Amino acid sequence: MSERVAVVGAGVAGCGVADALAGTDREVVVVEKARGVSGRAATRRKHGCRYDHGANYVKPGEDDEFTGVLESFGVEGLHDVAEPVWVHDADGDIQPGRERDARKWTYEAGITQFAKRVLDASDATVELETEIESLERDDAASDDATATGPWSLVDADGERYAGFDRVVLTPPAPQTAALLAATAWDDDRRDAVRAAADGVAYRTVRTLVLHYDFRVDRPWYALVDPEQTHPVGWLAREECKPGHVPDGESLLIAQMSPAWSVAHDDDPTETAASAAADRVADLLADDRYRDPNWVDSQGWRYALPENAAGDAVRAAEAAGLYCAGDWVVGDGRVHRAFENGRTVGRRLRERG
Ligand SMILES: Cc1cc2nc3c(=O)[nH]c(=O)nc-3n(C[C@H](O)[C@H](O)[C@H](O)COP(=O)(O)OP(=O)(O)OC[C@H]3O[C@@H](n4cnc5c(N)ncnc54)[C@H](O)[C@@H]3O)c2cc1C
Known part of the structure; x- marks a missing residue:
């Protein structure tokens, strides 16, 4: 048997x-x-957009070995996000990152494609x-x-x-x-x-999804605060992924810092999204980001093992x-x- x-x-x-x-x-x-x-490698669809609200991409590591594994399950719709990740600090100062050339893989149909x-x-x-x-x-x-x-x-x-x-x-x-x-x-x-x-032990992350009906081109795909002292721990432009966001629109994935995420754990989506959008508008020095036209949310209590x-x-x-x-x-x-x-x-x- x-x-x-x-x-x-x-x-x-x-x-x-x-x-x-x-x-x-x-x-x-x-x-x-x-x-x-x-x-946690999760994708949702809403209002004509597709977005990865957990893991944002697969980074194969310095030796690039995992790229072969990804490709072995099919290359159709598999994309490398070309724009870089920049960094910001507690004061919201934004600088080019020092990331190496490791690729950031995503799927047109969303990161759930891999599984x-x-x-x-x-x-x-x-x-x-x-x-x-x-x-x-x-x-x-x-x-x-x-x-x-x-x-x-x-x-x-x-x-x-x-x-x-x-x-x-x-x-x-x-x-x-x-x-x-x-x-x-x-x-x-x-x-x-x-x-x-x-x-x-785990790091808690609350993800706020902020959609806008305008788009601003920027030299980065995402911003990360390596110290996680700014309330916005990670901010990604989902429109950099082919097929995720219609032209002329923008969808931001804001993964809030552990301290912010724990403090706002129980806030209803609209309240948390409004607070997060204010921090994003401050970070990007653009008041239009205070007013997203729709929002979404996911709390990840057990986001990342420490x-x-x-x-x-x-x-x-x-x-x-x-x-x-x-x-x-x-x-x-x-x-x-x-x-x-x-x-x-x-x-x-x-x-x-
Ligand atoms: C906000 C966030 C951002 C991230 N960003 C990145 C990134 O950019 N790049 C990267 O590589 N990684 C990232 N990660 C980490 C990555 O998502 C995880 O390391 C990986 O997905 C973990 O996979 P897993 O199978 O170990 O666990 P999980 O994905 O948690 O899978 C466990 C599964 O078990 C199921 N389950 C739980 N309890 C039960 C039960 N009682 N019965 C049946 N089923 C159950 C769950 O529903 C889940 O599907 C991120 C994670 C989060 C949360």
Whole structure:
């Protein structure tokens, strides 16, 4: 009987696991709580615009190795954002950045394209709108060669998905820790993995999307405050991405600093967007930005991990329980999360 693998979360790490297991005889089921795949590498459509309100682009790293991975899943609609990223400081002083030549990849159809393409190329089954609340382990099942696997997933409606030999958890660390806390498996290894996940701290980011029916050409695609002391931590011009914003319009992605984001966590969208638009208008020294013609918002409580989980996160792998994601490697980057998922998938393949 072929091995059955459950992957909780269809972010890029979960996609990496599915990719590493493609072409083997395993049955892979990816279970995702959201309506779509790709997690924090997220895209929305509104009023004729398309915008990436989580990860803005994939930067392949200095050796450019990841570009080959992106291209291997299809080059159609894959673009390098040509304009550079400049920097600003706490006083709003804007300067050219010192970024190296690393490319900034995006997709005409939005950054979610990457996850979609990877999953399409894999043999995995994807179950959307299924939030897993706990796991169960039946040790008797694993001792019986004829039985199905020992792991079950239980969703928010109480439905059980049973008979998995291995489970890979990819939600952000605090959500993985909560899942493990609710898991019926009385074993020190569960506690070790949970403690490793609990030890990961996160940066909170609130994204405000500000749309304008005018456009100003600028020499930069985005501004970043490396110190995150200005209220606007990151400001990107989505119109620099082909196919995202109609001609003559502008759509700004304002990712607010951690301090601002926490202070404005509960503000309704209109209130937060109005406050953010004022800071953007100050930064760009142009009062027209105070009055966007429509806005959108997304709070990312667990936006970016500040540290790595450490080796204890692997404590339960011999029992078939794995973790993958940007928090495992301690680097909030699409390519790092995907590669970690692939590494975990390969390890799982070798063990089988
Ligand atoms: C605002 C922001 C800006 C960023 N900018 C960049 C950037 O420009 N470039 C870059 O490379 N990276 C950037 N990142 C980081 C990048 O998005 C992440 O590192 C990467 O997407 C993490 O992928 P992941 O699969 O590890 O986690 P996630 O994307 O969080 O995937 C986890 C998945 O698990 C699902 N899930 C959670 N709980 C459950 C459950 N109980 N049951 C079922 N499913 C569940 C979630 O819905 C999600 O789809 C940014 C992130 C944010 C938030």
